[in-house]
Amino acid sequence: MSVLRIDTSIQGPRSASSALADVAEAEWSAVRPTTTFVRRHLGAEPLPADAWAAAITGGPLPEEQRTPAQRDAIALARTLADEMRHADAAILALPLYNWGVSQHAKTWIDLTIAGAEKGERLLEGKPAIVLTTRGGGYGPGTPREGWDHNTAFLRRIVADVWGAELTLIERELTLARVNPAMEALLETAELMRKAAHEAASHAGRAAASSAR
Numbered sequence: 001m002s003v004l005r006i007d008t009s010i011q012g013p014r015s016a017s018s019a020l021a022d023v024a025e026a027e028w029s030a031v032r033p034t035t036t037f038v039r040r041h042l043g044a045e046p047l048p049a050d051a052w053a054a055a056i057t058g059g060p061l062p063e064e065q066r067t068p069a070q071r072d073a074i075a076l077a078r079t080l081a082d083e084m085r086h087a088d089a090a091i092l093a094l095p096l097y098n099w100g101v102s103q104h105a106k107t108w109i110d111l112t113i114a115g116a117e118k119g120e121r122l123l124e125g126k127p128a129i130v131l132t133t134r135g136g137g138y139g140p141g142t143p144r145e146g147w148d149h150n151t152a153f154l155r156r157i158v159a160d161v162w163g164a165e166l167t168l169i170e171r172e173l174t175l176a177r178v179n180p181a182m183e184a185l186l187e188t189a190e191l192m193r194k195a196a197h198e199a200a201s202h203a204g205r206a207a208a209s210s211a212r
């Protein structure tokens with residue numbers, strides 16, 4: 001059995017989304033210890049930001065008319081689609097930056113779609129755990145309600161475009177411990193942290209049990 005593990009945090013060992021993904025991965029491994037994890041840490045090793053355009057513009061051209069950059073980009077896109085196609089499940093740590101999806105995640109999503117067959121659902125019926133984290137709070141009635149342009153997009157791509165059985169785990173207020181202006185939210189933030197870790201743990205076990 002094989003699991004695709006993607007991390008996109010730029011915050012290295014301080015990453016809240018990677019910590020949640022680690023919990024889900026550990027629980028998965030407890031159920032299926034022989035699992036192979038195919039990993040990409042796109043925060044540490046980003047995909048080239050110009051590869052998607054090169055893959056798209058080179059795609060319709062005959063092979064001999066493609067530039068070397070287009071050939072490389074098409075090969076990369078196919079590799080990324082293959083990694084997803086051949087996985088039995090996915091654990092995806094995809095944080096919010098600047099009110100939206102991170103650029104590293106977006107490049108990966110775009111290239112993966114470019115490398116797939118038209119309309120191909122690369123995760124059809126497979127469990128996918130998306131772990132998304134954000135520094136602030138965006139719940140109903142908060143000043144920033146409606147400013148989270150990350151989560152709905154991730155849901156759309158993973159569940160609707162790729163066809164996965166999605167479990168979405170969200171953690172908010174991750175900046176409460178480092179931002180003095182958020183001191184009043186510390187207790188709520190800690191409750192959210194605990195709830196997200198419990199949810200990640202449960203999701204890892206459940207996904208490992210349901211994967212075929």
Ligand SMILES: Cc1cc2nc3c(=O)[nH]c(=O)nc-3n(C[C@H](O)[C@H](O)[C@H](O)COP(=O)(O)O)c2cc1C
Binds near residue numbers: 014017099174
């Ligand atoms: C460059 C940068 C931009 C950020 N932008 C936002 C933002 O727009 N809204 C927000 O709530 N948090 C924002 N944050 C905080 C992150 O969402 C928070 O640190 C979260 O934990 C990120 O996930 P990670 O810990 O896995 O990196 C930003 C953080 C960084 C480093």
